[in-house]
Amino acid sequence: MSRTLVLALLIVGAAIPSRLTAQAPGDARGVEQTVSENGSNKTGRPAVSAEERLAIEQQRIADRYTHLEEVLLRMAELTADTDPRRAEVLRRAVAESKSRMVGVQFEQMVNLLATGRLSRALDNQKDLDRDLAVLLELLLSENRDKQVASEKAKLRDYIKRVGQIIRQQKSIQGRTAGGADPKGLSGEQESLAKKTGDLAKDVKSHEDAARGGASGGEENQGEPGGADKSAEGESLDDSKKDQEVPEAKTGEKDGSSDATPSGDAKPAETPSEGAEGGKPAEGGPSIPGGESQPSPGGDSSPSSPSPPPSQVQKSIEAAEKRMREAREKLEKAQRDGALEDQEEAIRQLEQAKAELEEILRQLREEEIERMLTLLEARFKKMLDLQRAVYKDTKRLDGVPGEQRGHDHEIEASRLSRRQSRIVLEADKALLLLREDGTSVAFPEALSQTRDDMRQVMLRLARAEVGSITQSIEEDIITALEEMLAALEKALEDQEARRGRPTQSQGASGDPALVDMLSELRMIRALQMRVNQRTARYSKLIDGEQAEQPDLVEALRRLAKYQSRIHEITRDLESGKNQ
Template sequence: MLVLIAACCQPLRGADAPPAAEDKPAETSAAERPAGDLADSQRQIAEKYERLEQILLRMSELTAGADPRRAALLKKAVAESKQRMIGVQLKSLVDLLAKDQLSPAIEGQESVDADLHELLELLLTENRSKRIESEKARIRQYLKQLNEIINRQKDLQARTSGGAGQDRSLSQEQGELGGRTGGLAEKIRRNEEAEAEPGGEDDEPPKTEPDNTDGEQPEGLPQDAAPGAAQPGDGTGEKSPSQGGSAKTPAESPPRQPGDGPAQPPSTPSSQPRGNSGQQPGDPPQPGNGHPARQRLEDARRRMEEAGKRLEQAEREGAAGEQEEAIRQLQQAKAELEDILRQLREEEIEQMLVALEARLVQMLHLQREVHEGTQRLDKASSGGLSHEQEIEAGRLSSREAEIVAEADKTLLLLREDATAVAFPEALAQARDDMRQVAGRLAAAKTDPITLSLEEEIIAALEDMVDAVRKAIEDAEQRRSESASGGGGAAQPPPLVDLLSELQMIRALQMRVNARTDRYAGMITGSQAESAELLEALRKLADRQERIYQVTRDLETGRNR
């Protein structure tokens, strides 16, 4: 799939590229080809691209059940292609070249080449999603080990300040903890900074080593060298998860898929050891020196080493000061890792929101088509449905069943996240109404009850699309504030904020109220007697109970 897009891009890029010196004769002869030959080549590219769109649609259908995220991404790519009119542009280039209009043809080629690269970046975000999951798992493991180190260091500092224990024993414990800290710093360097080195495999995340809980030095380090200490000649790549986790801006309608830009080239390795680059322990990490958390850990290790030496000399007061500074550096390293985890979460949210919006917009479009068809049948069936109209109602029922299947797949995306409670409930209730509509249409019931259900489904989908688009704007704003140095929330953000959840609950309650009033108007007498109406009231009571449960979960923070 990606190869096909690259194949479409390459001829366009080469069309106006300056020829290399050694290939000048061959390039010149190619440039002097008749316009008809160029038009034929351009026509082949247009035909390849037309087949590519068909392949993307087919792949989205085949992967919808097993991998709804990938299916949504492929559908989004096709929608983006249609919006940019890439196929139309390619065909117009054929006409321009056939008429020997080379100057506008070159301008058109540059435009479609840029569009193709945007589409390629969109499809590449699938790999980025998998890398985000891997990065998050690694960061969580680093934080788990770091929290254990912080707790042990605080215990050592308390015993040192309180006069408990023997100096030699405390020094030995401090040395072991320093080795463990250096081991964690080395693990971060290998896993995170190695990705920025030339020849690294970006698509395959580094393997994670087991914890060095016994304080032993990592394999491969000299026995007389402190674990994690910088060695002369080590390369220090600039890429960190926080840098690699940047996201592109989503589009307004239809949304753009956030993606990761091309990796930045690694910085030139310094000829001096990393630990002797002029940065003093405790100073903020300097850009270009590697992963910020790793630098903090190495500063903490050096403080631990100094504290161990002072304990050997029975200088407890000086050792306690070094230990306190080590704790400060460890806590700053923890803050760096938590910030990276938050940025990864925000990028993941943005990608999920865009995929969610694409699915909701598609369902809304299909539901409006079904509603329009139902309205036509209702107007034409004043004296009862004909056989042909019953067949058409069956077709509409099948179309509604397709929307139900799409809603089920969308619910999987929401339940994977598990931070939203009102949003999944709103979609689940709309899905239940869709099933009811499909059943009524299958029975050729195009009466006002069916029409009102369809209208409620459309209103619910519109509310959800608006909520998702607002959530995308909020995600963009958070990313902009973070990029401008404004910082971010301490905790990773949920998929949608609390206000949007409350607004969704309000909309759900208003629909229950409206449906209650409608059912009340159908009751003739003191209570309902129709079996169909009684069943509808029972379902409405269940819906009211679910709204209450969602509100309670939101109040207690069960989803956080």
């Protein structure tokens, strides 16, 4: 979906008539001649002026952009329940378009071209290009999940390599202090300095590539290229396409050169200009590679409270320098001086590692917030659907037995199908929780609730709408309410922590989706549910042992739930989820 929207915006931006750049006011005569030759001489119709032709093409582009805004709003409505983050991005893109009056700018371009004010139109085109670049960046922020995953993998690799270098440097330092042969140690120190330099180069190349990609994308999005051809081709009659090709190529060249100034107009400030009310950036902290990507909300800025992209690189380069100085002193058998340089190299490396871990933690915080928002939307949807099914189940159960016929079974079957859709939503939410892997109680709670949902689905398919089915539905609703409340609390805590300075927790200490207290509360809720269901089933047993098949099966499931509660409590105590 995002690729389609981005492509549409690129086409709209690129389709701003490149001939406008090629045909400056002084070149209008050539356009008029072409139009005249293509118009009155061959078709017999009155010749269309160059200004009118450009205005017509510009109006088509304006109409295309208006349609794009409508599509964005429609897609935001369709994805609001299943993907609130994407819906937010789409809505913010439309809101940003309105605040920048992009549609009005398109209409102004039409009027300027129609009245022949080409110089003014050229100036307005640059402003319009810049605003479209901001909107494009907002839409590209939809890919933030993949970007964060890539950034985290790169950061973990850097942290691992820095840790290895620190261990090796400490080993050399220990042997230096212990009186080992300085000549042999100098060779090891040289090798380690080279390894450290390679890491610094990797960090720098990663940063340069990211910056080059960002600036290149900004420049390229203003170039008409193939997009301009396709956009203009739609507005040309088939009989005129062959005659328009040379002119289009000229426009492409000039449009390409003109796109660079418009793309260079404060590129670092455009994302923040699109933020609503100066809201602080939610998304991506700067990483050593310089991949300062837009946040899902579209309000990130290239700068961030974390260390600037070059800080880690500077620390690693400083460590390399001190290693080489230590090697030189080892060559001269100056142990004390070498030890000082080695100690400083270790300090610089540990500083770089701490900075990397802090950036990784910030990325994880961003990831958690997106995950909690998505889960909250899914749980709200499941809860609303389940309440509706429960209400209709009670209604069907209120029908007297003698009045229950084929229609009653059909309605129960429809309820079963509605319940199956809730099961699908639960499966999606459970997949998200298991992929995250930092929570043990929530996945188990949802798994047990999903099993109950399946039982309700099967019972409704058999038109069993009695007290047992309703009691299971009540348990499902209670469980969903508890999990939703816990997610809302976790999201509030996450938002409260945003921007608050915290100490780095290390690569192995990434923040969990929910804290330990929330996990314990969820385990307590699971146990309470088992206790309540045990008491309920005990009232249905005549004698000391259950004999009804449904009741026996329910007790078996209950025993399974109790066993799983014991397992997740043990896993939580042992830190298996960390």
